[in-house]
Amino acid sequence: MHASLRPAVTVNITPNIGSGAASQAAPAALPLRMTISKVNFFYGSKQTLFDVSLGIATNKVTALIGPSGCGKSTLIRTLNRMYETVRNARLEGEILLDGQNILAQDVTLLRRRVGMVFQRPNPFPKSIFDNVAYGLRVNGTKLPLAEAVEKSLRHSALWDEVKDHLHKSAYELSGGQQQRLCIARALAVEPEVLLLDEPCSALDPISTAKIEELLVQLKDLCTIITVTHNMQQAARISDFTAFLLTGQLIEFSPTPQLFTTPGDPRTEAYITGRFG
Amino acid sequence: MNPRLRWRKFVSNFMLTMTGLCAVVAVSVLFFILGYLVYHGGTSINWNFFTKLPTPVGETGGGMANAIVGSAKLLLLASLFGVPIGFLGGVYLAEFGGGTLAYVVRYAADLLNGVPSIVIGIFAYGLVVLPFKHYSTVAGSFALGLMMIPITLRSTEEFLHAVPRELREGAMALGASKSRTIATVIVPAAYRGVVTAILLALARVAGETAPLLFTAFGNRFWSPGWGQPTASLPVMIFTYAIAPYEDWHRQAWAAGLVLLGLILVVNIVARGILARGIAIPRS
Numbered sequence: 238m239h240a241s242l243r244p245a246v247t248v249n250i251t252p253n254i255g256s257g258a259a260s261q262a263a264p265a266a267l268p269l270r271m272t273i274s275k276v277n278f279f280y281g282s283k284q285t286l287f288d289v290s291l292g293i294a295t296n297k298v299t300a301l302i303g304p305s306g307c308g309k310s311t312l313i314r315t316l317n318r319m320y321e322t323v324r325n326a327r328l329e330g331e332i333l334l335d336g337q338n339i340l341a342q343d344v345t346l347l348r349r350r351v352g353m354v355f356q357r358p359n360p361f362p363k364s365i366f367d368n369v370a371y372g373l374r375v376n377g378t379k380l381p382l383a384e385a386v387e388k389s390l391r392h393s394a395l396w397d398e399v400k401d402h403l404h405k406s407a408y409e410l411s412g413g414q415q416q417r418l419c420i421a422r423a424l425a426v427e428p429e430v431l432l433l434d435e436p437c438s439a440l441d442p443i444s445t446a447k448i449e450e451l452l453v454q455l456k457d458l459c460t461i462i463t464v465t466h467n468m469q470q471a472a473r474i475s476d477f478t479a480f481l482l483t484g485q486l487i488e489f490s491p492t493p494q495l496f497t498t499p500g501d502p503r504t505e506a507y508i509t510g511r512f513g
Numbered sequence: 514m515n516p517r518l519r520w521r522k523f524v525s526n527f528m529l530t531m532t533g534l535c536a537v538v539a540v541s542v543l544f545f546i547l548g549y550l551v552y553h554g555g556t557s558i559n560w561n562f563f564t565k566l567p568t569p570v571g572e573t574g575g576g577m578a579n580a581i582v583g584s585a586k587l588l589l590l591a592s593l594f595g596v597p598i599g600f601l602g603g604v605y606l607a608e609f610g611g612g613t614l615a616y617v618v619r620y621a622a623d624l625l626n627g628v629p630s631i632v633i634g635i636f637a638y639g640l641v642v643l644p645f646k647h648y649s650t651v652a653g654s655f656a657l658g659l660m661m662i663p664i665t666l667r668s669t670e671e672f673l674h675a676v677p678r679e680l681r682e683g684a685m686a687l688g689a690s691k692s693r694t695i696a697t698v699i700v701p702a703a704y705r706g707v708v709t710a711i712l713l714a715l716a717r718v719a720g721e722t723a724p725l726l727f728t729a730f731g732n733r734f735w736s737p738g739w740g741q742p743t744a745s746l747p748v749m750i751f752t753y754a755i756a757p758y759e760d761w762h763r764q765a766w767a768a769g770l771v772l773l774g775l776i777l778v779v780n781i782v783a784r785g786i787l788a789r790g791i792a793i794p795r796s
Binding site for chain 2: 324345363372376422
């Protein structure tokens with residue numbers, strides 16, 4: 238039924254690899270960390286995602302792009318069930334993490350495995366150290382806190398800038414540093430997946446460049462899914478890109494392919510700047 | 514300059530002057546009261562005032578030590594009773610409230626806030642004084658505590674609501690449960706506002722006289738215990754001010770000055786302590 242509504246759509250559960258980018262591995266060779274199948278999402282009676290299916294490759298960066306209101310933020314917020322904080326939000330379909338349905342899991346354990354960084358830096362009104370240690374404390378870690386905090390701050394390339402004033406308020410950092418602190422905070426609990434909801438939209442170009450560089454490095458630690466309305470950013474940092482429009486997944490391909498030889502006229506229209 | 518422009522300039526200057534004057538009047542009332550109290554009661558304030566019991570009529574000297582301690586005890590017990598209820602109720606409204614129950618609680622709190630303090634006094638009289646057949650510190654504290662509940666509750670709710678949504682989500686995204694999020698992120702982020710509101714509630718009830726008249730009653734001597742009548746500054750002011758003795762009038766002014774001074778000191782000290790914590794910058 239949906240196929241007839243969207244004749245030109247090419248949706249594959251696994252990334253559409255091999256047809257355009259010869260340098261990429263074959264789809265079967267890529268393990269998937271998360272699998273989203275046939276997800277429909279509703280706020281009350283208003284449907285905001287329509288039958289979305291895609292696979293998230295392990296230790297790769299997957300970017301979700303699309304114009305404002307296309308559902309990309311909604312989609313990323315289903316992956317750690319953050320949508321549940323909104324009244325009347327309802328999800329249909331199946332989302333697997335390592336082969337297990339996330340909807341059937343304990344939500345706090347899920348969010349430990351799927352970390353999230355938000356649009357605006359949101360450090361807690363605590364010291365830099367306590368911000369990074371927060372997730373560890375919440376999860377009752379047995380690890381020595383100081384070591385774990387240092388490790389996370391090194392991963393987020395913030396350690397050298399803050400090591401001498403770990404006990405200062407997090408609000409004394411610049412916006413870009415605050416965002417890297419939030420990334421460190423998310424990394425501290427060693428998540429398998431890191432979700433980023435437009436992490437650079439409130440930052441200046443230099444801070445943005447640092448975060449982009451960081452994300453590419455973090456691939457080795459975890460699987461990254463980022464929402465962005467900045468197409469150049471998606472092209473620079475991601476391995477796979479999903480293009481969404483009015484709640485539907487229009488195209489999902491390896492990034493070079495999507496930006497050079499888009500398979501759908503709407504994708505082409507969007508990436509060439511004809512709308513959005 | 515054409516007449517129209519001249520008229521507009523005149524109106525602008527006139528209104529600017531009026532708003533400025535009103536602002537000055539609003540601020541100067543406090544200083545006027547303070548000056549008036551100092552003028553009339555300043556001479557009666559000495560070491561004895563803080564350390565001695567009241568003396569019989571005609572005998573000069575003496576103080577209001579029992580009333581100062583009595584007021585402190587009343588406020589302490591009232592806070593122990595009113596603040597936790599108001600605070601936890603406020604947390605419920607802000608974090609879990611949304612249904613009919615929350616609406617009812619919110620509405621009832623606003624109504625309770627508007628109940629005249631004398632009515633609260635009668636209520637405490639009927640509920641605590643009559644069964645125990647004793648005016649007491651406990652009864653007075655109960656009346657004052659009741660008055661603190663709605664103020665604390667509504668302001669706690671408002672300050673918790675003002676905590677940015679991003680902080681809430683940030684904590685939950687790290688796997689914190691809702692109660693953990695509230696206890697470790699939301700309340701700490703709002704505590705300055707909440708503490709300020711509690712202090713304002715305290716300052717408000719510190720001067721209440723009507724609910725104490727027939728609950729804590731009054732006492733010329735040290736109150737022998739929590740279950741016995743006690744003196745308090747507001748009631749002392751009332752008693753001394755309507756008495757026909759010149760010396761008592763001076764002491765009433767002095768008591769007013771002390772009461773106002775204590776409230777100001779509590780406010781200033783608390784603000785000083787609060788200024789040390791980490792605050793969320795306004796964006």
